[in-house]
Amino acid sequence: MGFIKRNRPAHPKQPLKSSLKENFDEVKRRLGNSSDIITREIQIGKSGKIMAGLIYTDGLADKKSIQDFIMESLMINVKESHPNMKISQHFLSNLKEIAITIGDVKEINDFNTLFNEILSGNTVILVDGFSQGFSAGTKGWEDRGVTEPSSTTVVRGPRDGFSETLGTNTSLIRRRIKDPNLWLETKEIGRVTKTSVGIMYIKGIVNDKVVEEVHRRLDRIEIDGILESGYIEELIQDETYTPFPTIFHSERPDVIAAGLLEGRVAILVDGTPFVLLVPAVFMQFYQAAEDYYQRADIGTLLRFLRFVAFFIALTAPSLYIAITTFHQEMLPTTLLISLAAQREGVPFPAFIEALLMEVSFEILREAGVRMPRAVGQAVSIVGALVIGTAAVEAGIVSAAMVIIVSITAIASFVFPSFNMAISIRILRFLLMGLSASFGLFGITVGLIALVLHLSSLRSFGVPYMTPFAPFILADNKDAMFRLPIWGMFSRPRLINQKNIIREDMPPTQKPEPRQRQKNN
Template identity: 70%
Template structure:
């Protein structure tokens, strides 16, 4: 697979003189008029006289005053700032010299920008399309009578959820803060972690109707420039009416849309995103969601947790090995049980085989149907507990699991051993830090059960080999998905199955950060110890 996706060639378009005239007329219609009344009427007409659009007409200057209009969206702006820094500055705080300059009608816009308006961010606006975008994004618009241009003044001040602890990625040791739905808050949380001037951010607007703000963040000098270029290309190719969550963008830019494995990583924690940026990856922050995307993504990224880097290396290594074991159990637990009890009974001790045979004596279904019913019942209970009100969801899921499992065994529908296997499998699937990878493992569990019921352990082996081959064929923005296992990179193994101490983490992943691979400039083989 090539590093970049092949971009489709756009067909050449030949416009006639009549079509060019129509385009020129449309572009002229989008320009602001010199009449303040016409501009306000056009805004009201386009917005359908919406009640939340506030239009305030005022007079600037005392001698030969200039008529002006202030437009803003109620609920998206800080009304106190508009009153204190715009209206008060224009109507009350004008001195004699400034009043004479305004009255002379010479370069009034420049006078307002340089001498009168006490605000931080001001930009010119000459088109209605830009005016509507800024107005509906929470900015205030200042228009003057007699001028075909105005000002966009940043006065955004809507209410948002404060910085709280992440509910999906909890840790015992480490920062407790999580991202919010505010784009500016999220970028500020990342800059609090990384205070280098090389942390660059680039903004885009995606969605014809929503015009959702999207920010791309990366560390210049560490990131691979080809990855940044590819991110821009894929985002620029998105042509959709609305983006309401980062999941939209994840589906539109991912490498393998039909693969069960996620090729884009995401997190709700600023410290995780900062660590990914320090490895040379690119973060995609979408306004309106606390979920931040990270590319490229490797398989090992979904197994790692933030707390792995805050605990000692030996503790983190033990927990990681436990996670890999849990992946194996979650994927192949029911399949191995079905294969052994159906085709390979000789692998079990005689006493255990007799006990299992006694339990299954009254069960009318084969092991595959038995496991399928229990897995389906558990998935239904899990989804019900997730969607029900928080106060009763957990109680319903626990009670439902206990009652259904016990009643199914007493009724002779399933065996007690199958209930144990399904319970251990379910618990193992919850140990993965990434919810998307956990869902992928749970989906793949069912075809592996079918292979086990059809061909026994040979079917499991063939399915597992096919799964590994598929994962090795995946790429995430040009980087092999199974790196550093395939291709094998010896120096990058230090942060996969095991996590070496920080004094041994002297290099970044080689296939991700190709410009500045050294994490420690003067790395030592072991920590220095001072003799007393």
């Protein structure tokens, strides 16, 4: 998709003309007489001495608002006998202040601004004899509404999720954070799409240098179109070759609100329900919103289960290959005899056997995602069972290998973040190659290289492995395990370098001691 701009010249600003007919003709010419661009001439006031024109886009503008708050006001309610409504140089400003009852009104002086307004869902009002106009906020397109997010489900917690409308997404965050310090800055990115991108943060908690860095990276984007937040994520992430995501995204408003309270910056893109959150650290991708809605001990247990699943998904096939190929003495005799009996008729070495099964399962997983939802899940499950059973009966792979690959595939679904699961799936094949070449020594070298690589990453200036490298004892209260809510009274120190102590959670706020009931 060719969206990258390559020295494309900018359109010069063409001022509006004083003739209403000439303005209408220019709009129709520039937009190719598109049938969804509505131009309407009306007569202002009951006497109809003044001609005006309305321009809006069918499907993007709310017709009821145009009818009730613009056309009715201009055609019926405006009285030329009013002393401020005489034709003069101040007529437009008086018309805007007296007649237009819509709150969002902007002045327009050139055609570039006019096209931007009408293609954003607003209505442009022009008056014959004036080379200026103004737009009224009448955005009213159909959207999906607020529904439960499909990518992140919880047993306990809110069920609302972001939608594809920027205004809806910002309102969902403001419902949770009713603070005047929650600031929103909006800019347009994309020379053709002119996509609205919002930057939201809490002033006084966020690190100002992070906000400046976000603005700098967004301002240097030169591209024709932004269709999803993935475009922004790829263009502003730290320039490091890594399979790991360095920008967090979610379609849950509670997750984004929690990140803002920690001092992070949210980047909202119009047209997508996925909101970006920076800076991001490694531990963030293994934390689920439900960890904080359960008790601390339950949340800690679930978090440990995710790390166990992380090591299984990363190393299970490579450990099986290394042990069965180079280190058979590590296995009990009974198990070794059983595995030898299973592999008696298998014509491939353990690495090729594991590679065949892993690739087959990855193809089935991708097919299940791309197929229609009604049959995709059934096809992936049935296909895995049929292929696994048939491969064992045909003597192509051993039964133990099917078990290992199945456990690995299930463990990769435990991760709350889908993009982190993809990274682990990529690294799994690298470790399989090292184990087939050097055994456990190759796996050890691969894991050491992985730790060194993770320690070298940064996300908007913050070390990726915070709070482990560098080690910050105070921030480990919400890392491998989770302390009770009353114990998490400080914000992450490297993300938020001011306002460390949460004002709403003093360290002395602990549960009241149990009171013994006295018998009367």
